[in-house]
Each structure stands twice: as C-alpha cells, then as structure tokens.
Amino acid sequence: MSIDKQDAGYGTPNPEKKQRTGLPLSRLRRFVLLGIIVLFILQFVRVKILVGGLTGSLAVWFVTLIDIFAYADGLVSSRDFGMTALVSVLPVALIYLVFGRAFCGWVCPMDFLYELVGRMKNRSKKSELSSQRKGNISPKIGYGLAAAFLLISGLLEVPFFTNYLSHLTNFFRLLTGGVFFGMNLPVDRSVIIFSGSIIAGLLVLEFFFPRLWCRVFCPVGKTYGLFNKISLIRLSFAEGQCGECNLCDHMCYMKVKIARHIDETGLRDINCIYCGRCIDGCSTKGKLIKMRLWR
Amino acid sequence: MTRRELLRLTLMTGAMSALGGSASLDVLVHAADEEYEGPLSSIKTGGLIRPPGALQERAFRAKCISCGVCVNVCHAMRYDAIAVAPFSSPFGKGGLRGLLDFGSPYIKDMRDFPCALCMECPKQCPAGALVSVEKEKVTMGMALIDFSLCFGWNGDVCLSCSKACPIGGKVFDFYNGEWGNQPYINERCVGCGLCVRYCPLGGSAIKVVTKRQYEAVKAAYTGDFKKLREMSGEARYNIVYGQNLPQIMARGRLVEREYR
Ligand code: SF4
Ligand code: SF4
Ligand code: SF4
Ligand code: SF4
Numbered sequence: 001m002s003i004d005k006q007d008a009g010y011g012t013p014n015p016e017k018k019q020r021t022g023l024p025l026s027r028l029r030r031f032v033l034l035g036i037i038v039l040f041i042l043q044f045v046r047v048k049i050l051v052g053g054l055t056g057s058l059a060v061w062f063v064t065l066i067d068i069f070a071y072a073d074g075l076v077s078s079r080d081f082g083m084t085a086l087v088s089v090l091p092v093a094l095i096y097l098v099f100g101r102a103f104c105g106w107v108c109p110m111d112f113l114y115e116l117v118g119r120m121k122n123r124s125k126k127s128e129l130s131s132q133r134k135g136n137i138s139p140k141i142g143y144g145l146a147a148a149f150l151l152i153s154g155l156l157e158v159p160f161f162t163n164y165l166s167h168l169t170n171f172f173r174l175l176t177g178g179v180f181f182g183m184n185l186p187v188d189r190s191v192i193i194f195s196g197s198i199i200a201g202l203l204v205l206e207f208f209f210p211r212l213w214c215r216v217f218c219p220v221g222k223t224y225g226l227f228n229k230i231s232l233i234r235l236s237f238a239e240g241q242c243g244e245c246n247l248c249d250h251m252c253y254m255k256v257k258i259a260r261h262i263d264e265t266g267l268r269d270i271n272c273i274y275c276g277r278c279i280d281g282c283s284t285k286g287k288l289i290k291m292r293l294w295r
Numbered sequence: 296m297t298r299r300e301l302l303r304l305t306l307m308t309g310a311m312s313a314l315g316g317s318a319s320l321d322v323l324v325h326a327a328d329e330e331y332e333g334p335l336s337s338i339k340t341g342g343l344i345r346p347p348g349a350l351q352e353r354a355f356r357a358k359c360i361s362c363g364v365c366v367n368v369c370h371a372m373r374y375d376a377i378a379v380a381p382f383s384s385p386f387g388k389g390g391l392r393g394l395l396d397f398g399s400p401y402i403k404d405m406r407d408f409p410c411a412l413c414m415e416c417p418k419q420c421p422a423g424a425l426v427s428v429e430k431e432k433v434t435m436g437m438a439l440i441d442f443s444l445c446f447g448w449n450g451d452v453c454l455s456c457s458k459a460c461p462i463g464g465k466v467f468d469f470y471n472g473e474w475g476n477q478p479y480i481n482e483r484c485v486g487c488g489l490c491v492r493y494c495p496l497g498g499s500a501i502k503v504v505t506k507r508q509y510e511a512v513k514a515a516y517t518g519d520f521k522k523l524r525e526m527s528g529e530a531r532y533n534i535v536y537g538q539n540l541p542q543i544m545a546r547g548r549l550v551e552r553e554y555r
C-alpha cells in the first residue's frame with residue numbers, strides 16, 4: 001500500500017486526462033478491497049487469515065467479526081443479547097467509528113462490481129458523467145426500508161435481510177458455493193442459483209440505475225452511514241483554492257454535495273463513502289480536499 | 296421515477312423472481328435419483344442435521360446470520376461436513392419451514408462428509424448460534440442401524456461402525472451371537488455420522504435422524520429391535536437368506552458413490 005502512495009506522487013495526471021489514467025486513491029482502495037477478497041479466497045486452500053465472509057468472519061483464527069447490520073438483524077430475530085455476538089461486533093464498530101462509511105468505498109465487493117458495470121456501460125456511452133441521472137428518490141427511504149427489514153426479521157425469527165437479500169451474504173455464499181461445487185464438496189445447486197440471481201439482479205439494477213442501491217436502499221451501507229455522523233474521518237478543505245468547477249460533485253456517485261461545503265472545516269455527510277473520487281477529481285489535483293481523521 | 300424507469304424496475308423484478316423460481320425447480324430436477332433406497336427409508340430425517348453445539352432449532356435459526364464461518368472452518372479443518380441449506384428443503388415437508396431454513400448450515404450427507412467432532416465450528420461461530428460443548432453432550436442427531444442391511448445382523452463380522460465412532464465405548468452395545476457380531480447404537484449417540492461414513496455397505500446401513508425425530512420413532516424402532524432379538528431361528532433364517540442378503544449383495548455392487 002505504501003508503494004501505491006508513492007505512485008500517487010509519480011506522474012500525477014493532468015486534469016483533462018484524469019479519467020483515463022489510474023486515479024491514486026481509487027487505485028489504493030482497490031488494492032485494499034482486492035487484498036481482502038484474496039484473503040477470503042485463500043480460505044479455500046486453508047489459509048486461515050480471513051474465514052467466512054463479510055457478513056461474519058473469523059480473522060486469524062482468533063477474532064470473530066460481525067457486520068453491524070447483520071448484528072442488529074440477529075438481535076431482533078433472536079431477541080437475545082448474546083455475549084458472543086457482542087464480542088464479535090465490537091471490533092467492527094470500533095473500526096468504523098474511526099473510518100465511518102469507508103466500508104462501502106473500501107471493503108464492499110459490490111462497489112468494485114458496480115464500477116465494472118459502469119465501465120462496461122461507458123464503453124458504449126463514452127462519457128462517465130452521462131450516467132449521472134437526476135435522482136429524485138430520497139436516500140432517506142433506505143432507513144425506512146432497513147427498519148422494515150428488521151421488523152420482518154423479528155416476525156419471522158430469521159435474520160431476513162441478512163439471510164436472503166444481503167449482497168454480502170450472497171456474494172460470499174456464491175463464492176463458497178462455486179468453489180465447493182468445483183471441488184466436489186457438499187453444496188446444493190439451488191444455493192448457488194439463488195445467490196447468483198441476487199447478485200445478478202443487483203448488477204442489472206446497477207446498469208439501469210447507477211448506485212441507486214448504495215445511495216438509497218442498502219441497509220448495510222445506511223448503517224455505516226449513521227457512523228459517519230460520529231466517526232473520526234472527514235473530508236477537510238484547504239482554504240481559498242476552489243475554482244468552483246464543481247468537478248467534485250460530478251465525480252461523487254453518492255451524490256454528496258461537496259462544493260457548497262468547501263468553506264467549512266470538515267464534511268461528514270451521511271452518504272459519503274470516502275472513496276476519494278472528489279479528491280482525485282478536483283481540479284487542484286488533490287490539494288484542496290483531503291481525507292482527515294481529525295479536524 | 297419516470298414511467299419508463301418504473302417499467303424497467305418491474306421487468307427486472309420479474310426476471311429476478313423467474314430466476315428464483317428456477318432455483319426451486321432445480322431442486323426438484325436434481326433430487327437425487329439413487330438406484331437403491333437408503334437405509335431405513337421409511338423413517339424421515341426429521342429436519343436438518345445441525346453442526347455440533349447448535350442451539351435449540353428455533354433459537355438457532357433466529358441467531359444464525361448465515362455468515363458461512365462454520366462452513367469454511369469445517370473446510371479448513373479438512374472435514375467439509377457443513378453445507379448451506381438449499382433454497383427449498385428436500386426433507387419432505389419443505390414449504391415455509393424449508394424456506395426459513397434456507398441459508399443455514401447443515402450436515403448434508405454423512406455418507407461422504409460426516410462431522411469429525413473436532414469442535415472447531417462451535418468455537419468460532421461469531422453469532423453464538425453454535426456454542427462450545429463437550430463431545431459427549433452434542434445433540435446433532437441419533438444414528439439408527441438398519442438391521443435388514445447391516446452385515447453384523449445378517450451372519451457376518453463387521454463392527455466398522457463401532458470402530459469409527461469417536462465415543463464408541465459408550466455408544467455401542469453388542470449382541471454377539473450365531474447371527475453375527477450384532478451392533479446396537481444406544482441413546483448416548485451424538486449423531487456425528489462417522490459410523491455412517493465407515494459402514495462398508497454400499498449406501499451405508501446407518502441413518503442419522505434428528506433427536507426429535509428419534510423420539511417420534513423410538514417406540515417403533517426399539518419394538519422392531521426387540522422382535523428381532525426374540526425371533527425364532529427358523530424365522531430369522533428365512534428373513535436373512537430370503538430378504539436381507541439379496542439386498543445386501545445388490546448394494547455391495549455400489550462401488551461408485553453415485554448418491555453424492
Ligand atoms: S458460523 Fe454461526 S452464524 Fe455463521 S453460518 Fe455458522 S452457525 Fe450461522
Ligand atoms: S465439529 Fe464437525 S462440523 Fe464442526 S468443524 Fe469439526 S468436523 Fe466440521
Ligand atoms: S454412533 Fe455414529 S453417529 Fe453416533 S456418535 Fe457414534 S459415530 Fe457418531
Ligand atoms: S458398519 Fe455397517 S455393516 Fe458393519 S456392523 Fe456397522 S452397521 Fe453393520
């Protein structure tokens with residue numbers, strides 16, 4: 001990762017061409033994501049660094065981890081505050097108390113898959129900005145939806161979203177299922193097909209409505225979004241350099257309005273996933289907007 | 296949202312449910328076609344066999360977040376016993392129960408991948424749906440020997456099951472006699488299925504059912520056992536040579552694990 005940071009200084013792309021050349025922060029976060037996925041894949045050859053999936057996992061055969069929404073889901077469906085689950089969710093909560101919704105930009109595999117869908121689409125459409133539709137669905141719907149999911153979980157006594165719909169559960173279920181199928185280990189085909197169709201469905205949704213899932217619906221992201229309000233990380237701005245080109249706003253696929261907050265000390269928007277596209281996109285070449293863990 | 300977008304969304308939802316439908320269809324299509332019925336085919340498994348240390352069924356289902364840690368821990372331990380429950384349960388009832396069970400871990404087929412009772416998965420479950428217990432206190436299920444298929448009950452010497460059992464000394468009772476080395480599994484069985492795996496009969500002569508199912512069939516099963524023990528020599532001879540041995544011989548040809 002440090003190598004990549006040095007890369008960032010080397011041959012900084014000029015603003016006109018920045019969409020073609022690799023963007024430093026975008027590349028760094030891909031390294032983080034792919035690193036995590038690779039560690040999860042290594043579990044199939046019995047490397048016990050990350051075992052399980054992003055819904056719940058076992059790190060270095062020692063630390064159990066649970067996604068925060070999945071924890072809430074299990075809590076509601078079982079109506080039981082178990083110590084085990086609490087111990088598993090605490091480290092995750094600590095991480096995202098520092099990094100806020102960075103989970104979405106740096107860890108979630110869908111973010112990467114969505115980017116691929118976007119690229120596939122742009123190959124025919126040329127301009128990246130053309131994919132920015134006028135979204136008139138309020139991101140607040142997601143919180144209502146998350147609450148509804150929790151209610152269903154409570155009624156069914158099954159973690160409803162986490163078990164059936166979750167992109168995280170289904171992504172890793174598909175991965176494990178596929179690998180087990182290939183290795184002739186016990187797996188039911190219906191599991192692969194179910195999880196495959198959920199992921200495929202999400203990709204189709206992405207094709208027609210870019211980032212609608214992340215911005216409006218995803219309860220996992222919404223939960224981490226709440227952390228944005230209290231987390232240490234924030235976007236901070238250097239004073240008086242903004243050319244008011246609004247490139248940052250255009251680059252942000254979570255539709256955070258950045259430019260209008262430039263005069264403030266920091267921005268902790270509930271939708272910001274700290275992907276750094278605004279930073280990379282800014283015409284000051286990253287001098288104006290910065291990611292900071294303080295002030 | 297414009298009307299066109301709404302239309303697209305509807306189409307997509309349609310496509311997704313179609314795919315979901317095909318998933319359940321797939322289960323029907325691939326419900327294993329085996330040449331021979333399994334042991335004790337009249338007795339149902341009675342639900343999913345859970346990994347060791349699972350909470351009571353209802354609490355377990357509510358707690359398990361389908362993270363897959365246990366599945367992959369078992370793989371890392373080289374046992375591969377745990378699979379993810381299918382979209383619609385193949386165990387008879389299916390229906391809502393099957394749908395609710397989807398995604399939770401179960402022991403799919405003990406004939407190939409039994410649980411070795413290494414007790415790693417309960418230790419590692421992040422949600423506390425599996426909790427650590429002693430091996431002897433595990434309640435995954437109850438193994439039942441099909442006396443009409445077991446070599447030991449039909450004039451032979453075998454006892455492979457009792458040798459495979461991790462708590463064999465406490466679990467097995469032996470009724471050795473002129474009809475063979477006859478093993479009987481008592482209620483201390485934890486249901487790990489190692490005996491199922493190591494039974495040399497093609498397709499195994501042992502079946503593991505859930506503890507609850509065992510309570511339901513207990514009277515009939517132990518009744519049959521008692522009848523067999525008290526049977527006259529002649530009647531026993533007729534059953535062994537007339538019915539059982541031909542079945543056993545036929546299954547002996549099952550070399551390939553066609554049922555996987
Ligand atoms: S590790 Fe626990 S929570 Fe995860 S799938 Fe297994 S039983 Fe469920
Ligand atoms: S205890 Fe059984 S099911 Fe669990 S990991 Fe070990 S072999 Fe697999
Ligand atoms: S009798 Fe079979 S299922 Fe029961 S504990 Fe022994 S090996 Fe496991
Ligand atoms: S291993 Fe199978 S055939 Fe042998 S004694 Fe046990 S049940 Fe009978």
